[in-house]
Amino acid sequence: MPGARTDELARLAELHGVAVSYRPAPDRTVTVPDSAVVAALHALGVDATTPEAVRAALADRERALRERLLPPTVVHWAGDPHDPAALTALPPGTRVRVETEEGEESYRVSAPLVAGLPLGVHRVTATAPDGRTAHARLVVAPDRLPAPPGRSYGLLVQLYSLLSRRSWGMGDLGDLAELAGWAGRVAGAGFVQVNPLHSAVPGAPTDPSPYRPSSRRFPDPVHLRVEDVPEYAYAEDRERLAGLLERAARLRAAVLDKGALIDRDAVWELKREALETVLAVPLGPGRRAAYDAFRAAHGQALDDHATYYALAEIHGPDWTTWPDGLRDPRSAATARVRAELADRVAFHTRLAWLTDGQLRAAQRTAREAGMPVGIVHDLAVGVHPAGADSWAQQDVFAAGMSVGAPPDAFNARGQDWGLPPWRPDRLAACGYAPFRELLRALFRYAGALRIDHVMGLFRLWWIPQGSPPTEGTYVHYDAEAMLAVLALEAGRAGSVVIGEDLGTVEPGVRETLQRRGVLGTSVLWFEREWTGDGRPLPPERWRADCLATATTHDLPPTAARLTGDHVELRDRLGLLTRPAAEERAEAVADAAEWLALLGGLGLVDSVGPADSLGPVGGTTTGPPGTDEEAQVRAVHRFLLRTPARLIGVWLPDGVGDRRPQNLPGTWAEYPNWRLPIADREGRAVPLEELTAAPRLCALLEVFAQLRQG
Structure with missing residues (x-):
């Protein structure tokens, strides 16, 4: 829409959950382009292409919100003795009919209207004294998701990479x-x-x-x-x-x-x-x-x-x-x-x-x-925008939009993941049925579920097709409803939920997830005193409600991080944004800082200053006991010292694999998602050898105190 942003456009965007600005840091606010706001509103079925259209759409939206009896989806947490606000706001004398999932009906006219309702997604019909009627879904969810049954450790692996002598070319x-x-x-x-x-x-x-x-x-x-x-x-x-x-x-x-x-x-x-x-x-x-x-x-x-x-x-x-x-x-x-x-x-x-x-x-x-x-x-x-789900569920996907991430310290150009987002309004209108059915299908066989980019339950960065990622905007979802559905289905299955909450996270999101029992994800190299001097975070300062790991599929294996091999790889592929010498020096200093902390905690023999680590890309040097395998074990002893409920071991770390399974920012340059687990020389290791590997067995011995049974 030409010209300066109007108050009407900002108000219209707010009423539809579309952001006109965002804060990538507490001290910085970024204004998003009007074009992104208008495109997002269009994907939500709202015309904002002219000032006249904005005024008309704003009047329609304000009138609809003013006159409606109920929002399309209402949430009640089972431990709350009070009715949800949407029900307490009903006019006095409103008659409420509830039909439960099991088909039982009841009529209620006085608070608490939700008393005695079982967990589930129920249908509510409210009839006001003036004759207005509204229909809504009422999600009655447990207060918290299931917690892990005690403390444990586990293995992290990309299944395709786990070949045995019986598989057909992939795990x-x-x-x-x-x-x-x-x-x-x-x-x-x-x-x-x-x-x-x-x-x-x-x-x-x-x-x-x-x-x-x-x-x-x-x-x-x-x-x-x-x-x-x-x-x-x-x-x-x-x-x-x-x-x-x-x-x-x-x-x-x-x-x-x-x-x-x-x-x-x-x-x-x-x-x-x-x-x-x-x-x-x-x-x-x-x-x-x-x-x-x-x-x-x-x-x-x-x-x-x-x-x-x-x-x-x-x-x-x-x-x-x-x-x-x-x-x-x-x-x-x-x-x-x-x-x-x-x-x-x-x-x-x-x-x-x-x-x-x-x-x-x-x-x-x-x-x-x-x-x-x-x-x-x-x-x-x-x-995928051209796949089975986007074909079968066209009514709940936002046409012409793609999900990604705004510019940040790691990617100045932002990211476009090429994934069509769900429309929050359509999800609410159908009681989050697509999300419920998806979760129910996965929980059939999942002891726990990791949710990639769990912040997407709260908001997603929408990018108009044809625009760069820098010209997108955040669109908000009803996080309470999304979490309630998640808690309901996870509770029914008795499954744990882990949220991947790495990177920039909106204030309050981690706290909300923790309150509802969703575990977070903590990766060693990112756990630092970010509000202070940036030094590594000591183990006792880590959060307990998380899965703690040394690395992930998008990061270098632990040996590569400790030796600096990840810098050499990125240098060979032309991916460095700074001179190689600077990157190498930073990698050496980073590894040395962590090794110094490990040594100070008595987890590995102490090492000298950073320059004693030897050439980046080669085997580290130092006193006896500071060899690569010992250092990898020390990293995992450190994880064991944290209060984390779950600790994950990247399976390739057990044989010294140097290669990340995925190198973000590459396509043809690197064989993403196509590498078998390999040893430090790059030789593929089949499952039969992997489970007998002395290096893996020594690494897992670190967790002897957590062994089940």
Whole structure:
């Protein structure tokens, strides 16, 4: 909108949760462009393109808010004896009818209106004395999410990188179950955390990032252990399966023995062909009953998911390029083609069921091995704009917008993640049904759930298509409703929730998450006295309600951080923004500062000044006991000294891997999401060797006092 921002536009934006400014630091306020505000309002169905349109939209919004009896979704925390404010604000004499999830009805006219209601998402109808009527969803949620059952440690791993001598070129759910069984029984671990296992966008080459999936609701069948499907034993074409096994063995050997990268597309090509044969075997009556129950439980969402994949086989993975009628999942054309492709729809439905079954089997294995938490799954922040979820749920996605991050100290240009955001107004209008269904599906097999960029429950940075990330704005969500739904579904499943809250966090967010029982994420290298002199934060000052780790999939492994190999890698790829000598000096000083703290705490022999650490990129030098392996163990002894409820060990740290699984800011320059776990020389280490590696066993011995059982 041309000209200076008007008070009316600012007020209109505020009433729709769109920010006109934000504070990246307590002492700095940034004004967002009017173009971003207008675009965000447009994505929310509000015309703000002219001053006249702004005034009309503002009048409509203020009148609607003034006249409404109830907001579309109301939250009540079970421990609160008082009615929520939205109900106490009803005019005297208003009659309230409540229909619970179970279908029971009751009528209430006096406070407390919510007394005696069970946990759940109920329907409320309010009728005022003047005849006005309003309908709303009432979310009755437990006060807090489930807490971890005691203190424990666990392993962090990208599943595709965890190859065994039985997998087909990338780690699979059979490998996950094997790792969990070993880690629980032998290493006394309490959990195994994996990357998102959501469905990928079909086609080749597909996007290898697990954080930009086609669907978050259903898992990806590429993770299936084909031989573990019960019908595999009864498939008739044994010769065909034998040939596929031979090809899979060659693919596996290329990665484990010849240094090849993981080729997800090649793996899926083999598995898809094998599964076509296996799924031709009729289900027995018990298996058929289980399959039918799965279909009934997931209903329309599963049908849409399978239909998308069937259509993608014919028209390609980008639904926005499909014939007009097929772009609408509810059109007559889609219904007709769905029937014509019934066999392919059934194939993809069966794949979703099989994958869900192996995921639940992995969680059972983990719990039977003594893990109090089990498998920790990862929820990506969004989905691909051309994938299954964005096709099936078009009504709740903000068209023309993408999620990202504003400029910060680490990325002056901001970030565009290419993920369409959910519309907060549409979520509220349907009682957060898409979010509830997503969580319910994931909690079927998750002992805990890590939520990537958990700040997205509060606000997301919306970027208009065609604009740089610097020209976006924050759009706010009803965090109380989002948290209430999360608490409700996590409580029903008895699952822990971990929020990835790294980076810039809006004031009050961490406190709200902690109050509701969502654990945070603390990474060693970022835990410093940021309000003081910046020195490393001593262990007793760390927060208790968190998962504490030394690194993540987006950061250098611990050995690379201690030796400075991460600087050498970025230098080779031309990613440094300062002279290499400056980066090296900072890396040496950073490592030396942490090692000095570790030495002062008696966790590792003390070392000399930073320049005694030896050349960056080489093995550190120092007194006896300060070798790399000892230092990595000392880092984890430090984590054990913190009060953190959960401690995570990056599995590649157990064999000295130097390479990050993902190097942000790269695409073709670096093989993101395609590296197997490897030793310090870069040799791939299969699961069978990994679990017997002396270095890993010595590292996990650090946590002997936390061992389960």
